[in-house]
Amino acid sequence: MTALRMLLRDWRGGELGVLLAALVVAVAIVSGITAFTTRLQNSLEQESHRFLAADRVIMGSREQPAEWLAEAERLQLRTGRVLTFPSMVYAGDEDMVLASIKAASSEYPLRGELTMSADAFGTPELRTEGPPPGRVWLDSRLFALLNVAVGDKIYVGDAALEVAAALRNEPDRATGFLGYGPRVLMHIDDIPATNVVQPGSRVRYRILLAGEEPVLDDYVEWLEPQLPAGQEIIDVGRNQRGVGGALERAESFLLLAGSLGVVLAGVAIALAARRFSERHYDYVAIMKSLGTVSGKINRMYGLSLLLLGALATLIGAALGWGLQALFFTLFAEALPVQPGPAGVRPYIVGGATAVVCLLAFAWPPLSRLGGASPLKVLRRDLPNAVSRSAIDNGLGLGAVLLLMLWYSGDWALTLAVLAGLAASASLAATVAFLLLRGGRLAGMRAGSIWRLALASLQRNGSANTLQVVIFSLAIMLLLILVLVRTSLLEEWQMQLPEGTPNHFLLNIAPDEVNAVRDTLSQTADLAEPLYPMVRGRIVEVNGVALGRSDDPEEGRRERETNLTWAREIPTDNDIIAGEWWDPNTEEALVSVEEGMAESLELEVGDKVRYMIGSQPLDVTVGSIRRLDWESMRPNFFMIFPPAVLRGYPATFMTSFHLDRNEKSLLNQFIRQYPTVTVIEMDVVIEQVRGIINQVSAAIELVLVVILSAGALVLIAGVQSTVDTRLYEGAILRALGARRGLILGGVVIEFAALGFFAGLLATVAAEIAVYVLQTFALDMDYSPHPEIWLLGPVMAVLMIGALGVWNCRRVVSSPPLLVLREL
Amino acid sequence: MIRTENLRKRVPLAEGELEILKGIDIEIKARESVAIIGASGSGKSTLLGLLAGLDVASEGDVWIDGVSLAGLDEDQRALLRAEKIGFVFQSFQLLPSLTALENVMLPLELHGVANAKTLARNFLERVGLAERTDHYPNQLSGGEQQRVAIARAFAAEPAILFADEPTGNLDTATGAHVIDLLFEINREQGTTLVLVTHEQRLADRCDRRLRLHGGALVGEESGHVSRDGHSGTPHLRGV
Known part of the structure; x- marks a missing residue:
């Protein structure tokens, strides 16, 4: 109860806003993207199964043993049977054509639909089963070649069959379309009457299977060891429909974006938690002076974090669910198949992310609160507990590694991103330090506002270096995502431009x-x-x-x-x-x-x-x-x-x-x-285009969410030094500095930080995009001159504005009030 | 109630060690009020910190109700504070995110007292802040904040109250009012009071005054001194 009360009071005090927001964003990103990709994959899998007319097909040159079907039926899989063979088809005495016969049981197709029309070139209609026994559907061309109309009889071997309709399309037509000529679709029960299927005929036998994936896997596991030569099990990969590569890259992109989103949210959480704990040292000192033992303090903060995590998971999961649901609602029409639900896994992944983020990023600084000295109540100048940033950073890095790995399941991508982050961070740290020094030297010769701002930048050298590193990492990640997204979309546009052969x-x-x-x-x-x-x-x-x-x-x-x-x-x-x-x-x-x-x-x-x-x-x-x-x-x-x-x-x-x-x-x-x-192929191409549009829109949506994670990092970063700046500003005002001078100083300070960060981020992003596109996403790279202006300018505007917004109190409230509160 | 023996505090400096307290021996009886006086830097606050178990001595020991502080770790000292000790600070040390009422409730909640809210409200009423219970510290004047701190200190009904420059941040009139309140409630509750001050007026109202200079106890006087300084019978003796 104490923990809950404490949480509520801290919330009211505005201390927890950024921490909670960062957690919510992390959970929303992870659960939203996971749910989205799961549903999209699920929809595409169903789609690809349509092209097989089933989920799995057993195909061979001999009839399959009856027990194979029996076992499938025992497992409650749906089954169907199909024979295909070439045969001459006759109508009257003169007209005959070599046709490709397909004889199917009534269950065919198990997935997808047949397209037929009432006559050769009539309006196409969809059907979920073929002709009944005694009837056939003919390829439109056959009507002219055989000189027949609907209602006429044709002969397949010895069987006379009535022409019932035109067959315009079959879901599994693409498999082996270079067959033996125009298609005749008949019922499998008419086969004995034809007398054409004899030992040695060129017949392909298929068993079609459909059902739950795990059951199908069980069945395949049972069948595979006893599969004789000449029989094979076909499972359709996504690759055959022209969207494979595009989708794989889209998936990689979404995983990359999601991982970066988690990194960003993690950084925001760490920054917010550190600020939270720094502002709570006095609080803990008072509690300890009132007799609270450190174990109890740790329990209270631990419990508060757990409550916060649970709240964030609930909000984040709801938000994640909302995002993907909104998306699938908006794009329902573009989808070839309505996707099934994603299950609870995305939300479990989201909740686990919250727990890991809290343990790795938020708990380390908070855990040290228990060690705060109660003597701080008498001597406020006592330093806070020694920060163990090396251990904290190691823990954070380990957590990011685990999360990204678990999340993407891809070692190469994870290590590449982490290596990139580490390299950029160290480069940024070095360069930022040097730039800040250089800034001071330049500032010495400049006017008073500049001198004030640049002196302040340099005085807090290591804190500002850290800030530049954090800002530049956040901006870099955002630039990378924007650039890769643009290239992906352009590539897809080029892949299927208007006028693509269909x-x-x-x-x-x-x-x-x-x-x-x-x-x-x-x-x-x-x-x-x-x-x-x-x-x-x-x-x-x-x-x-x-x-x-x-x-x-x-x-x-x-x-x-x-x-x-x-x-x-x-x-x-x-x-x-x-x-x-x-x-x-x-x-x-x-x-x-x-x-x-x-x-x-x-x-x-x-x-x-x-x-x-x-x-x-x-x-x-x-x-x-x-x-x-x-x-x-x-x-x-x-x-x-x-x-x-x-x-x-x-x-x-x-x-x-x-x-x-x-x-x-x-x-x-x-x-x-x-x-x-x-x-x-026009229908297929339209479907491909639909899927690509859908995935493009998903990428845009994810980008917006990640942008919000980036913004949180910037806000948390700015807030982490706001107290010092407020304090200094209040003293300066007390000494008679004009508001303009102080505000100008704040603007210059944050704009300078933004400029350094933007510049570093641009360089790092350009290098990272080159590496990612060339080695991870298998795309062509070309430089992006536009971001060289955009990066630094955006950074100056964003960080400058955030800085001024957060420090506005220093000029808007009386200095005494500010000093009393700090 | 409180006894020290050869109490020393040294802090390491770049150029060697600095001895802030140089072997203090004092004894304070239950219900007694004692002022520790001296100039800035004489070691008053350090002594208070050691007496209250907020800090650890370099040498010597403090006994509170016969319990040696040297034998306790930080958590055991915290439990002792929870049981016996209350504080009033120069800078009030109210938690800015809590209302006046919540600040007073804090120690009660920490000790698991059932009717914390009612008790806290009564104490706020007692210090004359019944109308300000829902105000935050930054909405209160300095004197009001210190009255909240006094309510908080007495709410847990401690055996000993330590006050560090309780009027240091207040103007004379407000300070006087706060002192009256402090002594009144102290008398009502029968608390042992140890206060650090450089304000003679405040020290004079205590039963005994201990004077520190350069970390050593240089004088002790007992007896009340009235506000005009004429009545009462102070006894001064060198140490």
Whole structure:
């Protein structure tokens, strides 16, 4: 009770405002960001599962044993079955097309939706299940190719099936879209009637699974040890949809921002607690003179801190929850999937942050209060207990390390940030000390206000050095965040600029190339040239045959990929080993993509054998390329000089941009070129853009919160020396100094501190941003001349204003009042 | 009640040690009022600090009610203070963030007294500040602040009250009023009073006066001296 009363009285006395605010901000930052990233990840995971039509897929070339399904059902997972195979489809006697058949159970898709329309090019509608037994949905192109309409019959093997609708899109279409032609979707129960699935048919069997993540993990753990060759479990990483890299960087940024926010809040807490304890030495001395033992004093302050921590956790967690909830409410429409709740973990993390901050930053100075000498009641000039700043700082640093590590789970990021902080702090300390000395020398020759201000700066040399260090660290962290954020946003804008290709055309026959190019140039922005495409399989490296592609053994395996040719290197590709060839070369060379080269362990100079159809092709690796998979442009693993692939059967592909309101042109195009495969990526690109906008807004929001942590550090820093300045100001006024002189002195003093801090912060931020972007965030660095002006000017304005605001009493109240209170 | 033997206090200085108190032997009986007088720097406040157990002697010992302070650590001394000792200071030493009432309640709360608020209110009434209970120290005049301090000191009903220059920060009239109050309540409660002052008028109202000079006890006189200095029978003897 005494502790609670004491807390209330201290609160009324205005002593606890900054301490509580700093704690609240720390908890809000940590719980808000954790909740936000958890929910966003959760939403993106669901989103990525849509692209698989399930959470996990077991895929193989043989039918899976019945007990696999039984076990999944026993674990109460939702299941579905899908078969895919190529087959001729007939309508009447003449019309037949090689189609890619998908036969699915009624549960398909477990995630995401099917898009269908009542006729070939009708209005698209969403469905959560495919056609019932006896019916099929056809790819729009098939209506023209087979010359059928809704209600007609088509034949798949021996089964006659009624055309019920057009299949416009499947959630899992992207997996293996280069299949065998237009899609036919039928019910799995009709398969026996077709008689096409025989031993040795090229059928892929899939079991789809959906359910709670831990249950899925249990299932996979059960299945994996008994998984035979030719069966694999597919779990979709986020990487395949073009947002992977962007999101990973966004996550790194949010974690970085959150960690820096915690550091800032920690510093503010430490400063506020130190001031609080310094102002309480007299208080404790009086209590001790009244007979309170030090153990009781420690218990009282300890309990007060606990109460404060609990209060801060409640407010901070509510604020954190509010921030992320506000955010998800504002951006609900941009989200592809509504995210589930984040659970209690973010708030536990927030509460733990409060406890750690209190123990590491606030408790050390307060714990020494118990040692205050009661003799201070007789002799106020007695020094306070010896400050153990080395131990305190060590404790604080350790706590920051642990918090950042726990919070980001990333050693490299944590150590990089801490090393950066330590280096900047020592640099700032040295330079600040020298600058303050220099300032004094300059001030000696200046007028009286300046002399007063600069003398004061130098007199409190070590305290002011500490202040400059703290100010510059805070400003540096804020500048880093602003700069990295700007670069991230710019990069994302560049990644998906207006006019990004959003449609791909595949399977363009060589004799259609000119006609397609003409049509496209009239109807759409032809963003890319038409690339030739030859299907080939890599079978040997340096004379050693590779394992079969479905061999479960680790190591190099046969790979089937699309090959293309080009005279010049594609625009956004970079050579990282070897050299690009002469445009007219006849040499048998190949340029391999970096990742592919890695998985096949290829180096420049290696001999590679391809099989194209039944013909072997021997080439030498001439170069290895890095390319941007997120660019939404046609990208190729293997590029050859034109002469090498001449004579092999090729089809062509390209990509182009089509506005949403020009979408009807696509239908015309499909009618005109029925054999060309159109991949519509516009929906995906819009989703990607939506997610990026959302994450950008999240970053802005987080930045605002971190800015408030920075402001608290500045306020706590200014307040820590306000008492001395008030006292000196009161004495000067008592001696007859004009208000203008004193106020001018205060302005100059804080502005000078701000200037030094801003300058140091700018230099340090520029270096840190270079290191972060180059080594941690994998981005390109360019210098930021704008902050060289902005940094110091902002610092002067902010710190000057804060200083004057906090010291305003020295000129606004009678000197006697100020002196009596101090 | 209070006894010292060869009480010495030395402080280390850059150029050696400075002896502030040079072997003080005194004895103060229960209910007696004693003034420690002397010029600035004579060691008055140091002696008071040692007598009250706020500081530790370099040599010698202090006994309070037969308990040797030399044998106690800081926490044990604090418990002894809690039980037996009250203070009034020159600079009042009120806590600025607490109201007058809360300042008086503080020692009662610290000792876990149940009806702290009522008791504190009664004492504030006793010192004539019933109307100012909710005021903060900076809203009170010096004399009022010292009256709050007196209320606080007596609220815990100590056996001994130490007062360090209680009128040092007050004008003559206010000081006189505060002194009257101090002695009145002291008499009512039967407290042993030890006060440090350089104000003769205040010292004269005590039963006994101990004069310090350069850290040594140089004189002792007993008997009340009336305010006009004529009546009463002071006895002065050298030490």
